[in-house]
Amino acid sequence: MAMSTDSVPALPDLSHLPHVVIIGGGFGGIAVAKGLAKKDVRVTIVDQHNFHTFSPLLYQVATAQLEPAEVAYPIRTIFGKSMNVNVRHAKVRGVDHARNVIHLENGKEMAYDHLVIATGASASYFGIPGASTYAMPLYSLADARKLRNRLLLALEEADAAAEESPMSLNFVIVGGGPTGVETSGALSELIRTVIRRDGLRIDPSRMRVLLVDMAPRLLTPFPEKASSYALKELEHMGVEIEFGRSVVEVEEHAIRFADGERLQVAAVIWAAGVTAGGSIADSLGGAPGPGGRVRVNTDLRLLESENIWAVGDAAAVPSGEGMFCPQLAPVAMQTGRHCAAQILRVENNEPTKPFTYKNKGIMATIGRHRAVATLPRGPVISGFLGWLAWLGLHLWYLVGFRNRLRVMMNWTWRYFDWPSGPRIIVADAETAD
Amino acid sequence: MAMSTDSVPALPDLSHLPHVVIIGGGFGGIAVAKGLAKKDVRVTIVDQHNFHTFSPLLYQVATAQLEPAEVAYPIRTIFGKSMNVNVRHAKVRGVDHARNVIHLENGKEMAYDHLVIATGASASYFGIPGASTYAMPLYSLADARKLRNRLLLALEEADAAAEESPMSLNFVIVGGGPTGVETSGALSELIRTVIRRDGLRIDPSRMRVLLVDMAPRLLTPFPEKASSYALKELEHMGVEIEFGRSVVEVEEHAIRFADGERLQVAAVIWAAGVTAGGSIADSLGGAPGPGGRVRVNTDLRLLESENIWAVGDAAAVPSGEGMFCPQLAPVAMQTGRHCAAQILRVENNEPTKPFTYKNKGIMATIGRHRAVATLPRGPVISGFLGWLAWLGLHLWYLVGFRNRLRVMMNWTWRYFDWPSGPRIIVADAETAD
Numbered sequence: 001m002a003m004s005t006d007s008v009p010a011l012p013d014l015s016h017l018p019h020v021v022i023i024g025g026g027f028g029g030i031a032v033a034k035g036l037a038k039k040d041v042r043v044t045i046v047d048q049h050n051f052h053t054f055s056p057l058l059y060q061v062a063t064a065q066l067e068p069a070e071v072a073y074p075i076r077t078i079f080g081k082s083m084n085v086n087v088r089h090a091k092v093r094g095v096d097h098a099r100n101v102i103h104l105e106n107g108k109e110m111a112y113d114h115l116v117i118a119t120g121a122s123a124s125y126f127g128i129p130g131a132s133t134y135a136m137p138l139y140s141l142a143d144a145r146k147l148r149n150r151l152l153l154a155l156e157e158a159d160a161a162a163e164e165s166p167m168s169l170n171f172v173i174v175g176g177g178p179t180g181v182e183t184s185g186a187l188s189e190l191i192r193t194v195i196r197r198d199g200l201r202i203d204p205s206r207m208r209v210l211l212v213d214m215a216p217r218l219l220t221p222f223p224e225k226a227s228s229y230a231l232k233e234l235e236h237m238g239v240e241i242e243f244g245r246s247v248v249e250v251e252e253h254a255i256r257f258a259d260g261e262r263l264q265v266a267a268v269i270w271a272a273g274v275t276a277g278g279s280i281a282d283s284l285g286g287a288p289g290p291g292g293r294v295r296v297n298t299d300l301r302l303l304e305s306e307n308i309w310a311v312g313d314a315a316a317v318p319s320g321e322g323m324f325c326p327q328l329a330p331v332a333m334q335t336g337r338h339c340a341a342q343i344l345r346v347e348n349n350e351p352t353k354p355f356t357y358k359n360k361g362i363m364a365t366i367g368r369h370r371a372v373a374t375l376p377r378g379p380v381i382s383g384f385l386g387w388l389a390w391l392g393l394h395l396w397y398l399v400g401f402r403n404r405l406r407v408m409m410n411w412t413w414r415y416f417d418w419p420s421g422p423r424i425i426v427a428d429a430e431t432a433d
Numbered sequence: 434m435a436m437s438t439d440s441v442p443a444l445p446d447l448s449h450l451p452h453v454v455i456i457g458g459g460f461g462g463i464a465v466a467k468g469l470a471k472k473d474v475r476v477t478i479v480d481q482h483n484f485h486t487f488s489p490l491l492y493q494v495a496t497a498q499l500e501p502a503e504v505a506y507p508i509r510t511i512f513g514k515s516m517n518v519n520v521r522h523a524k525v526r527g528v529d530h531a532r533n534v535i536h537l538e539n540g541k542e543m544a545y546d547h548l549v550i551a552t553g554a555s556a557s558y559f560g561i562p563g564a565s566t567y568a569m570p571l572y573s574l575a576d577a578r579k580l581r582n583r584l585l586l587a588l589e590e591a592d593a594a595a596e597e598s599p600m601s602l603n604f605v606i607v608g609g610g611p612t613g614v615e616t617s618g619a620l621s622e623l624i625r626t627v628i629r630r631d632g633l634r635i636d637p638s639r640m641r642v643l644l645v646d647m648a649p650r651l652l653t654p655f656p657e658k659a660s661s662y663a664l665k666e667l668e669h670m671g672v673e674i675e676f677g678r679s680v681v682e683v684e685e686h687a688i689r690f691a692d693g694e695r696l697q698v699a700a701v702i703w704a705a706g707v708t709a710g711g712s713i714a715d716s717l718g719g720a721p722g723p724g725g726r727v728r729v730n731t732d733l734r735l736l737e738s739e740n741i742w743a744v745g746d747a748a749a750v751p752s753g754e755g756m757f758c759p760q761l762a763p764v765a766m767q768t769g770r771h772c773a774a775q776i777l778r779v780e781n782n783e784p785t786k787p788f789t790y791k792n793k794g795i796m797a798t799i800g801r802h803r804a805v806a807t808l809p810r811g812p813v814i815s816g817f818l819g820w821l822a823w824l825g826l827h828l829w830y831l832v833g834f835r836n837r838l839r840v841m842m843n844w845t846w847r848y849f850d851w852p853s854g855p856r857i858i859v860a861d862a863e864t865a866d
Contacts (some may be wrong), residue, residue: 050585067502074631076627076633077630079632080632082628083632086632086634089589148778153522154521160521197513197798198509198513199512199519202508240790
C-alpha cells in the first residue's frame with residue numbers, strides 16, 4: 001500500500017437517491033447545490049472549471065488589484081462537507097432530454113433525474129465586425145487575466161518607447177453599465193499607479209481612457225442621480241466619457257465609430273451586454289427567449305419539461321406583465337435557492353411554487369473609495385458611504401472565509417496606499433519558460 | 434490633456450552616467466541592481482518576465498500550497514524608489530561584445546558600458562530521450578503552474594474514473610536533492626488533502642509517489658545524518674524512495690529505468706540537476722565552464738573582458754583548488770553584491786577585489802512541519818526546530834513586506850489546517866473561456 005488510509009473515511013453509497021445534475025458552478029448553480037446539500041438527493045455539479053468565479057470582482061483582477069485566486073474558489077472545497085454533492089470537471093456538449101442524459105465532451109454520458117441549466121451568459125457582440133475577435137470581454141477569469149496582460153504589456157511598451165519618442169495609448173471601454181464604469185475607473189487608477197509607483201517613463205497626458213455608450217447616460221438601470229454622480233467622479237479621475245456613440249467595427253489595433261471616426265487603440269474592453277444560449281441551450285429544443293435565454297415557467301421548469309430547470313443568467317425568468325428578471329447575481333442566487341426547494345417538493349410529490357424576485361437594489365463602485373448604490377424605492381447612496389456598503393456586501397457574498405479575509409486585506413492595503421500590487425504579467429508564466 | 438499630471442514627478446535625465454545592463458532579474462541580477470541603486474550609474478535590468486521569482490518556494494506553487502503571485506514580485510516595484518534603475522521587459526538574443534551592445538528579440542539593440550550576465554540555469558536532462566519533452570522541471574513560475582495543473586487534473590481524472598473502475602496513479606520524482614525531497618513531500622500531502630478536504634473518490638492505496646535517484650542517499654550535499662532523517666520522514670509520509678536507479682527514457686505517460694522496468698505515470702517531475710548556457714552564453718565566445726556556466730575570474734569578470742561580468746547560477750565562480758561555487762541562492766546573492774561593488778570600483782579607477790563565498794549552510798523542508806538544516810562545520814538541525822529556521826529564513830529573504838505577510842498567513846493557515854487552499858486549476862483560465 002502506497003499511502004496510509006487513516007483518517008480518510010469511506011464515502012457512502014448514495015446511488016439509490018435521485019440524481020440532480022447541475023450544469024455550471026456560478027452563482028446560480030452553487031445556490032442550487034447549497035439548497036440540496038445534505039438532502040435526500042445526489043448532486044453532481046458539472047463545470048469546465050474546477051472553481052467558482054466571483055464575477056463582480058473580475059474587473060479588479062483585470063486591473064491588477066486582486067489576484068485570480070482571490071476571486072476564484074474550488075467548487076469541491078465549497079462542498080467538502082456535503083457528502084451528497086460531487087463535482088465533475090468536464091465540458092458539456094448537449095442534453096438528450098428524451099433519454100435523460102447529458103453528453104460530455106470526452107464522449108461519456110451522465111444520466112440525471114433532474115437537470116439544472118445554470119450555464120450563465122457571455123459577452124454579446126451584436127454582430128459588430130471584429131468585436132468577438134479583437135474586443136476583450138470581462139466575464140470569466142480567463143478574460144480578466146488576458147485583459148490584465150494586455151494592459152500591463154501596453155504600458156511596458158510605452159515605457160520602452162520613451163527612449164526614442166513618447167507613445168500615446170488609447171484604452172476604449174464600450175458600455176456604461178456597472179462593468180464599464182467600474183473597469184474604466186480602475187483602469188485610470190492602474191495607469192496612475194504604475195507611473196507613480198513603478199517609475200514608468202510614461203507621459204500621463206498621452207494616456208487616454210475613453211468610455212463610450214450609445215445611451216445618453218451612465219448606469220441606465222440606476223436613478224438619474226446615480227448616473228450624474230458616476231459621471232462626475234469618473235471625469236474627475238481622468239476618464240473621458242462620450243454618449244450617443246455606437247461602434248461599427250473593431251480592428252486589431254483600432255476601433256471605428258458610426259460617425260466615421262477611427263481611433264488607434266491599445267485595447268477595447270467590451271462591456272456592452274450579455275447573451276445566453278449556445279450548444280447546450282440549442283440541444284434543449286424550443287425557441288430561445290430574450291437574449292438567447294432558456295424560457296421557463298414561473299416555477300423555473302422549462303416550458304415543456306417535468307425535470308429540466310434553468311436558473312440565473314441562462315434563464316428567461318418571468319417577472320410578470322411579459323417582463324423578465326434582469327441578469328444579475330442576486331437573481332441567480334434567488335432562482336438557485338428557489339429551484340432547489342422546488343426539486344425537493346417534486347421529489348416529495350408536492351406542487352411547485354412560483355418564483356418571485358426580491359429586488360435588493362444595485363450598486364457599482366467608482367475608483368478606490370467611492371460607489372453608488374440604489375435601493376428599491378429607496379435613496380441613492382453615493383460616495384464613501386456607498387463604497388462601504390459595496391465593500392460590506394461584496395465581502396459578505398465572497399465565497400469562503402479565507403478569500404474574504406484575503407480580499408479585505410488587499411483592500412485595506414490599497415486604501416492605505418501601500419506600495420505593492422499584483423502587477424505581474426501572468427502570460428509570461430504561460431508562454432515563456 | 435487626458436489625465437492629470439499632479440504628483441507625477443518628471444524623471445531626471447541620467448544619460449550622462451555609465452550604463453550597466455543586467456540580463457536577468459533572479460537573485461543574482463536583483464542583488465547587482467540593489468548594489469548599484471542610487472549610485473552614479475544608470476542601470477537597466479532586462480528580463481523576459483516583469484517579475485522576480487522566489488524560486489525556493491516554487492515547489493509550493495506546484496503543489497497548490499501557495500499562489501503564483503505569492504512567490505513572484507514585479508521587478509519595477511522592487512526598484513520603484515531608485516530613479517537610476519529601470520526595467521526592460523524583453524528577451525535577449527545575444528551579445529555583441531566588440532560593439533558593447535546586446536541584441537533584443539524585437540530586433541532592437543541596447544548599448545552598455547558594463548554588462549552583467551545573470552541568466553541563471555535551467556533543468557539539465559543529460560540527453561535522456563523524451564526527458565525534455567515529457568518530464569516536468571521546476572525552475573520557473575510557468576513550470577510550477579504547469580505541474581500544478583497536471584497534478585490536479587490527474588486527481589480529477591481519477592475521481593471521475595471511480596464511477597466505473599478505480600484508477601492507479603504513479604507520480605515519479607527524479608532526483609533526491611532539496612527540490613526532489615521538498616516536492617515529493619508536498620505532493621504526498623497534496624494528495625491526502627484533496628482526498629480528505631475535497632471528498633475526491635480516490636483510493637489512497639492506489640496513489641504512489643516515487644522518488645528515484647542514482648545516488649545511494651538523499652540530499653548528497655548534506656551530512657549523512659540529515660539524509661537519513663529526510664529518508665525516514667518521507668517514508669513516514671508515504672513517499673517510496675528507490676536509490677541506485679537511473680532513467681533511460683521518458684515517454685508521454687511512462688518512464689523507463691536502466692533495469693528494464695517501464696512504469697505508467699501521471700507525471701514525471703524532473704529535479705535531477707541544472708545547466709547554464711544557451712544563446713547568450715554562446716554569443717560571448719570562449720569555452721563554457723562546468724555545467725555550461727560562463728567562466729569568470731575571481732573578480733567575477735569574464736576571462737578576457739574588461740566590462741562583462743557574470744553572477745549566480747550562470748557563472749562558474751572559482752572557489753579555489755580548481756573547484757567552483759555551488760549553484761545556490763546564497764551564492765547568487767553574494768556574487769551579485771560583490772559584482773556591484775566591483776563595477777563601482779572600476780568606475781572609480783580602483784583595482785577590483787576577489788570574491789570569496791561565505792557558506793551560511795543549506796536547508797530543505799520535508800512536509801508541513803519538518804525540515805533539515807545544516808550549518809558549515811556546525812550541527813544538523815532537524816524536525817520542527819529545523820522547520821522554524823527554514824520558515825524564518827525564507828520569509829526573511831522573500832522580496833517585499835506584503836508578499837512576506839501573505840505567505841506567512843498562508844503558512845499559518847496550513848499549520849492550523851484550515852479548510853482551503855489555492856487548488857484552482859489555472860490552465861482552465863487560460864485555455865477555455
